[in-house]
Amino acid sequence: MKAAIIKGIGQAPTLSEISAPVSDQPSVLVNVKASALSNVTKARSMGNHYSSANDFPRTAGMDGVGTLENGKRVYFANSMTGSLAEQTLVDQKMLISLPDNLSDHMAAAIANPGMSSYAALVYxxxxxxxxxxxxxxxxxxxxxxxxxxxxxxxxxxxxxxxxxxxxxxxxxxxxxxxxxxxxxxxxxxxxxxxxxxxxxxxxxxxxxxxxxxxxxxxxxxxxxxxxxxxxxxxxxxxxxxxxxxxxxxxxxxxxxxxxxxxSGLRSVDMADMYTTLQNVFRLAAENQWSVPIAIFTLDQISTAWSAPNAPRPVIAIS
The missing domain is CATH 3.40.50.720 (NAD(P)-binding Rossmann-like Domain)
Structure with missing residues (x-):
């Protein structure tokens, strides 16, 4: 399958062919539809963030929107194998159901910025x-x-x-x-x-x-x-x-x-971050919030990676 692979610390990803991940409990296989490129996503992927692991090569990306094997549409956080690929493995506890009136691209784009203000204001x-x-x-x-x-x-x-x-x-x-x-x-x-x-x-x-x-x-x-x-x-x-x-x-x-x-990934508990994301999607759907986005394909990952942060780059994968 196609994936955006980072080969070393500080490097940008390149498009590669890799083997599809194999699911085992408690992970589930997600068919990725969209993944946004936030500052924290890029920094963590390249090993430049305080919460980064430094194991390379690896698939870039940390979150996104996709479907499960039964067709259910979900947002997923903390992908175990990287989100910028056609398929990824996710801990079942990191899956969130999405409102019907929130599109794949908008859900992917709004998750990180919405989480940043909600978690800071509430927690x-x-x-x-x-x-x-x-x-x-x-x-x-x-x-x-x-x-x-x-x-x-x-x-x-x-x-x-x-x-x-x-x-x-x-x-x-x-x-x-x-x-x-x-x-x-x-x-x-x-x-x-x-x-x-x-x-x-x-x-x-x-x-x-x-x-x-x-x-x-x-x-x-x-x-x-x-x-x-x-x-x-x-x-x-x-x-x-x-x-x-x-x-x-x-x-x-x-x-x-x-x-x-x-306010960030370690100063707010993971359970509270999960609740934060649920509420961000609910509020976005109720209030019809949207943010400007620029859509790229996975083949355009090099261009998308260097694109401005606004409008928010979103990778459409399938």
């Missing part, structure tokens, strides 16, 4: 009605979906930051601030950005950060200055597109009620 931030949510990096697929997720889960107000004034304005948040309106390489630009941010965030109680890096430093310093110890703020790091490290002032933490934590 890390413990969102409740009336919370005010700031989303840093709201122009990507995950960030845009996080806006809808926050409102659905009870947020009273959502504020968004990121690059691109027009893109931010289009996500239907209550307030927005474009970082590229300021020269953040300059001290005066950083101060101006923090001042403008401070005017918008006086009542923020939750931050979802998809960027981290220097933007996290500015946001945390601004919140500490603006809100200080007035109320608790749960700051959740989800992604690190702007940098894996951020310079956090000890004074900012001592002078505020900011609680910094992460």
């Amino acid at each position: 890390r931030a413990q969102i409740k009605p009336g919370d005010v949510v700031l989303i840093n990096g709201a122009t990507g697929t995950a960030g845009v979906l996080a806006v809808a997720m926050a409102y659905t889960l009870g947020a009273e107000k959502v504020i968004v930051t990121g690059r691109g004034y027009e893109q931010l304005r289009s996500v239907n948040a209550d307030a927005y601030l474009a970082t590229d309106s300021f020269d953040l390489a300059d001290q005066a630009g950083q101060t101006a950005y923090m001042n403008e941010l401070g005017k918008l965030t006086t009542d923020v109680t939750i931050v979802l950060d998809y960027l981290f890096g220097d933007t996290a430093t500015l946001i945390i310093n601004s919140l500490a200055k603006t809100i200080g110890g007035a109320h608790r703020i749960r700051y959740i790091e989800i992604g690190a597109i702007a940098g894996q490290d951020a310079k956090i002032s000890g004074a900012a933490l001592r002078s505020s009620k900011i609680e910094i934590m992460g």
Whole structure:
């Protein structure tokens, strides 16, 4: 069968012919229909993620949508043999039934970004009605979906930051601030950005950060200055597109009620991740959520692997 194979750490996959996997209990055979290429999927596949195994060669991909031998349509997580192949083996406990009105391609595309915001808001931030949510990096697929997720889960107000004034304005948040309106390489630009941010965030109680890096430093310093110890703020790091490290002032933490934590594959229990995915698909179907996607075939894996993250690349396999 056809599969996208990665031969060594950090390498992109190439199309290859491999033997079909043989199922044994408790694994089940899934005929793969679609698998999306998220940042975490690519990083884990290439051995560049904190949760990666470094056994090569291997089939790329970690999740997707497919059918069982009885024809039942399912989403599967944590594929045992890689999802970017015509067939894969999956632990039976990692299968989730899909709503009829959610297509294969959309289910594959929405799973990872939907999971990122739902898990962060429910299991890390413990969102409740009336919370005010700031989303840093709201122009990507995950960030845009996080806006809808926050409102659905009870947020009273959502504020968004990121690059691109027009893109931010289009996500239907209550307030927005474009970082590229300021020269953040300059001290005066950083101060101006923090001042403008401070005017918008006086009542923020939750931050979802998809960027981290220097933007996290500015946001945390601004919140500490603006809100200080007035109320608790749960700051959740989800992604690190702007940098894996951020310079956090000890004074900012001592002078505020900011609680910094992460949300990911090890900070949220697997059982909760499973429940998260079930609810993401339910909410997506109920609210008719969609994200922009670009569909590729398995033969186009090299092109798809290097394609932008938005629209979300989805590999149509059969």
